[in-house]
Amino acid sequence: MNPPSYDPSLYGPSMTTGATTGAAAGTAAGAVPTADPVLHATAPAPTPPADPAKPEQAARPAPARDRYFDLLRALALFRVVLYHLTGWAWLPLVFPSMGVMFALAGNLMARSLKRPPVQVIRGRIRRLLPPLWLLGVVGVTGMVIQGWGPDADGHPGWWWIHLAYWIVPLSDPPYAEGLPGIHGFLGENWAVDLAGPLWYIRAYLWYVLLSPFLLKALRAMPLVTLLAPLALSAAFNFGYLTLPGERIPSALTDFSTFGACWILGMAHQEGILRRIPRYVVPSVAPIFAAVGLWYALNHDFGEGNDLDSMPMAQALWSFGTVMLLLHLSPSWSEWPRRLRRWDRVITLLNSRAVTIYLWHNTCILIAATMWDQLWGIDVMWMHFSWLLESPWPVLAFTWVLIGSCIVWFGWAEDLAAKRRPQVWPDGSKKGAKKGAKRGTRQQTGRRARRSRG
Numbered sequence: 131m132n133p134p135s136y137d138p139s140l141y142g143p144s145m146t147t148g149a150t151t152g153a154a155a156g157t158a159a160g161a162v163p164t165a166d167p168v169l170h171a172t173a174p175a176p177t178p179p180a181d182p183a184k185p186e187q188a189a190r191p192a193p194a195r196d197r198y199f200d201l202l203r204a205l206a207l208f209r210v211v212l213y214h215l216t217g218w219a220w221l222p223l224v225f226p227s228m229g230v231m232f233a234l235a236g237n238l239m240a241r242s243l244k245r246p247p248v249q250v251i252r253g254r255i256r257r258l259l260p261p262l263w264l265l266g267v268v269g270v271t272g273m274v275i276q277g278w279g280p281d282a283d284g285h286p287g288w289w290w291i292h293l294a295y296w297i298v299p300l301s302d303p304p305y306a307e308g309l310p311g312i313h314g315f316l317g318e319n320w321a322v323d324l325a326g327p328l329w330y331i332r333a334y335l336w337y338v339l340l341s342p343f344l345l346k347a348l349r350a351m352p353l354v355t356l357l358a359p360l361a362l363s364a365a366f367n368f369g370y371l372t373l374p375g376e377r378i379p380s381a382l383t384d385f386s387t388f389g390a391c392w393i394l395g396m397a398h399q400e401g402i403l404r405r406i407p408r409y410v411v412p413s414v415a416p417i418f419a420a421v422g423l424w425y426a427l428n429h430d431f432g433e434g435n436d437l438d439s440m441p442m443a444q445a446l447w448s449f450g451t452v453m454l455l456l457h458l459s460p461s462w463s464e465w466p467r468r469l470r471r472w473d474r475v476i477t478l479l480n481s482r483a484v485t486i487y488l489w490h491n492t493c494i495l496i497a498a499t500m501w502d503q504l505w506g507i508d509v510m511w512m513h514f515s516w517l518l519e520s521p522w523p524v525l526a527f528t529w530v531l532i533g534s535c536i537v538w539f540g541w542a543e544d545l546a547a548k549r550r551p552q553v554w555p556d557g558s559k560k561g562a563k564k565g566a567k568r569g570t571r572q573q574t575g576r577r578a579r580r581s582r583g
Contacts, residue, residue, distance in 0.1 A: 197462035219436035229448025236395030266296040278306035359389030415453040422446025477557035493531035
């Protein structure tokens, strides 16, 4: 799990370790989430009281979450975890998680930009950073305890300056390499896995900062704006554009790979995709995807060299697939009957998407390290080697650990969103009733204090 410079290993999830992630929610025609999340959509906000002076306000229906986008985000998270565990090259072809995550985030960003851009960007950054800070507190502390410090790379001054990227990730935060693990619990070089998903946080931040300009360009020149990232990806791929250093080329590679998906999400929110004839997207999108697949298959596509290692192929395949998914967009304000049983699971994944994305790589490493200890038991390796070699028990154990991370670290997302912290926000009626009772008690207490005062 040692990703390249632009951290493609996170793409498979690319949210495969990538997760987010990545991310953020969107809305389809007629149904929009009322929250302003980073990688996920939160529960709809209550309808404000109607103003008697504005009778039309009372007739306005309350916005609803788009459950189709919730489903896409949940699938992206699951696929990211599975990909980062197994490394199966075909998984990014089945479902391009990172492209989906960026498209959903772009969709939500375009909707939010109906408000002042500075206000929207400030809110996005506020929601993004606290979960990252919590990861940094745990991870950087562990690295320092194991000997990582200013002299690690021979440039003490730069080490301290680069640590600021753990606070505001305008570039990739530094991390230690080659650290020893904890025997039987945490594998060696664990900091690389911990830092793996951070490329997505950095890319997301830059997309947010650039969104006001991208939206203006999209409204003025839709086709040019949509295709510009793909053209930039081709320029990098064929050597027409080269840049010195690592940080700037890495950031531009991410933009060229998934920028078209972000802009697609914005175009969907703006209604641009709905204004073109219905047959255009089903006719054009498969061509982009097919070109990306053709390029990958002709450049040794396979395990260890999948779409994450081929930015241009990833860009084309993700663009074509995401375009089709947005074109289908059924805009569910309620779950179809067959999906209702999954409501709580999908709601939980959406409510804790940032936490899952940031911590899943570490959970995979812990689960795999602990599972490998069973090889030391004679009965297991002699009679159950097939079970020890199977990824499915490790996957199940990984999700148990992810669940513990939701409990221990998920509250940071609530604080970032200025919500009351919840331990397990799966949208269950039991939790909602408890929250309502607690809110009623708090209001009663405030009224009593005011009366005493």
